[in-house]
Amino acid sequence: MEIPGFDYQRVTVADGVTLNAATAGAGSPVVLLHGFPQTHVMWRHVATDLAADHTVVCLDLRGYGDSDKPADGYAKRVMAADVVTAARVLGHDRFALAGHDRGALVAVRAGLDHPDAVSHLAALDVVPTLDTWDVLHGVSAAVAFHLYLMAQPPGLPEAMISAAPDVFFGHFLDAWSVDPAAIPADVREHYLHSCRAAVPSIVADYRASAGVDVEHDRADRDAGNTLRMPVTVVQQDWGAALGYDARAVWAAWAPDLVHETTTRGHFMAEEAPGEVTKALRDLLTR
Incomplete structure (x- = not known):
């Protein structure tokens, strides 16, 4: 499945691994990274809007969608390097970066590891990897059972x-939506088809977040490293549900932070694309 009006190409990033890249528009570059259990298609509404005055690049992450699915290389440090390399190959040495869910974790790592490349950063409905494990406890952790399974x-x-x-991945498409109609049948089937073909790599991505990704985050926290660029976070009110201060968690990583909550579901770029686009446009003016 493709986003209408976008041009597609394969971009080689490392060790012969190629990523699926969709590009449209002209102007300052914005790179968009999808979440789980989705592909770059989740950005179809937001990307089309932003392409009116920006160069928009939508990538399938390593291990997802139509990108290559090597046996290893799923540390967020490696996946972030993929993104920076892909952007550079496409002609963008410096760019704004927005990620949802898994893509947001990759975006955060890119911001920490490559601050000269990432001018602005947006994260949708997630907290950084290290904090994810810290805020899950007791029966409230049941909402994230898949993290423990894939670890x-x-x-x-x-x-x-x-x-x-289909039962496993479809569960999340159903349970995390407020407006199921926002993911029509053909898009849902695209997501399920893509996930069926990527079970080992999706699990490897999550397994890394219970191991090497935690180590990398902890090293940055111990060193006092933070995100130097303007950061916008949009998320559901998970802090209230799980008993933590979500804004404070993010502020420890991002001194220049705008933190917003939404009443829409996890798949907010599809359920409330106008709200997400506005947040990104506001970020890009900072």
Whole structure:
């Protein structure tokens, strides 16, 4: 599935790995990274709007969608380097970066590792990896059962998910939506089809976030490293639900922070594209 009006190409980033890239528009560059269990298609409304006055690049992350799915390389540090390299190959040494869910974790790592490349950063409906594990506790952690499942050693999670992939991935598309109509049947099938073909790489992505990604975040926290660029975070009120101050969590990483909550569902770029586009446009003026 493609976003109408966007041009598509393969971009080689590292060790022969190629990413699927969709590009449209002209003006200052904005790179958009999707979340789970989706592909770059989740940005179809926002990307089309932004392309009126920006060069917009939508990528399928390593291991997802139509990008390559190598056996390893799912540390967010590697995936962030993929994004920076892809942008550079496409002619953008410095760019604004927005990510949703898994893509937001990659975006944060890109902002920490490549501050000269990332001019502005937006994260939708997530907290940084290290903090994710800190805020989950007791029965409230049940909402994130998939994090614990996919953190297990190779073998069991892949077998369990592969036994009923549509049930597994479809659960999140249903449970995390406020407006199911925002993901029409053809888009839903595209997401499910893409996930069926990517179970090992999706699990590897999540497994990294229970291991090496935590180590990298902790090293940055211990060193006092923060995101130097303007940052906007838009998320559901998970802080109230899980008993933590979401804005304070983000402020520790992002001194120049705008933090907003939404009443829409997790898939806000599809359920409330106008709200998300406005947040991104406001960010780009800072």
